[in-house]
Amino acid sequence: MQDKSIRKDQNLILENRKKLCISGVTDVDSFDERTIALYTELGELTIHGKDLHIDSMSVETGDMSITGEIWSMIYGDKDRKGPLSALGRLFR
Numbered sequence: 001m002q003d004k005s006i007r008k009d010q011n012l013i014l015e016n017r018k019k020l021c022i023s024g025v026t027d028v029d030s031f032d033e034r035t036i037a038l039y040t041e042l043g044e045l046t047i048h049g050k051d052l053h054i055d056s057m058s059v060e061t062g063d064m065s066i067t068g069e070i071w072s073m074i075y076g077d078k079d080r081k082g083p084l085s086a087l088g089r090l091f092r
Contacts, residue, residue: 019066022040029044041062047073050068
């Protein structure tokens with residue numbers, strides 16, 4: 001059994017500014033075609049772009065795949081952590 005106090009690594013893999021794969025996602029705050037706001041093991045992460053779409057998300061692993069025209073990825077507050085919200089569970 002894994003100790004939950006051990007922090008997982010987090011990776012962001014951006015392919016040609018069109019596909020973003022993220023690991024370590026803990027919650028999804030909000031999303032639309034221009035902005036996706038989520039929380040990761042390393043804090044808040046906001047993705048800005050055009051025609052953004054969450055293709056997949058795994059509650060168990062914390063992996064997420066986003067497609068669209070990605071303009072920026074900005075980290076924010078490190079303090080928010082916790083289990084996935086009801087919104088995040090929609091993407092199982």
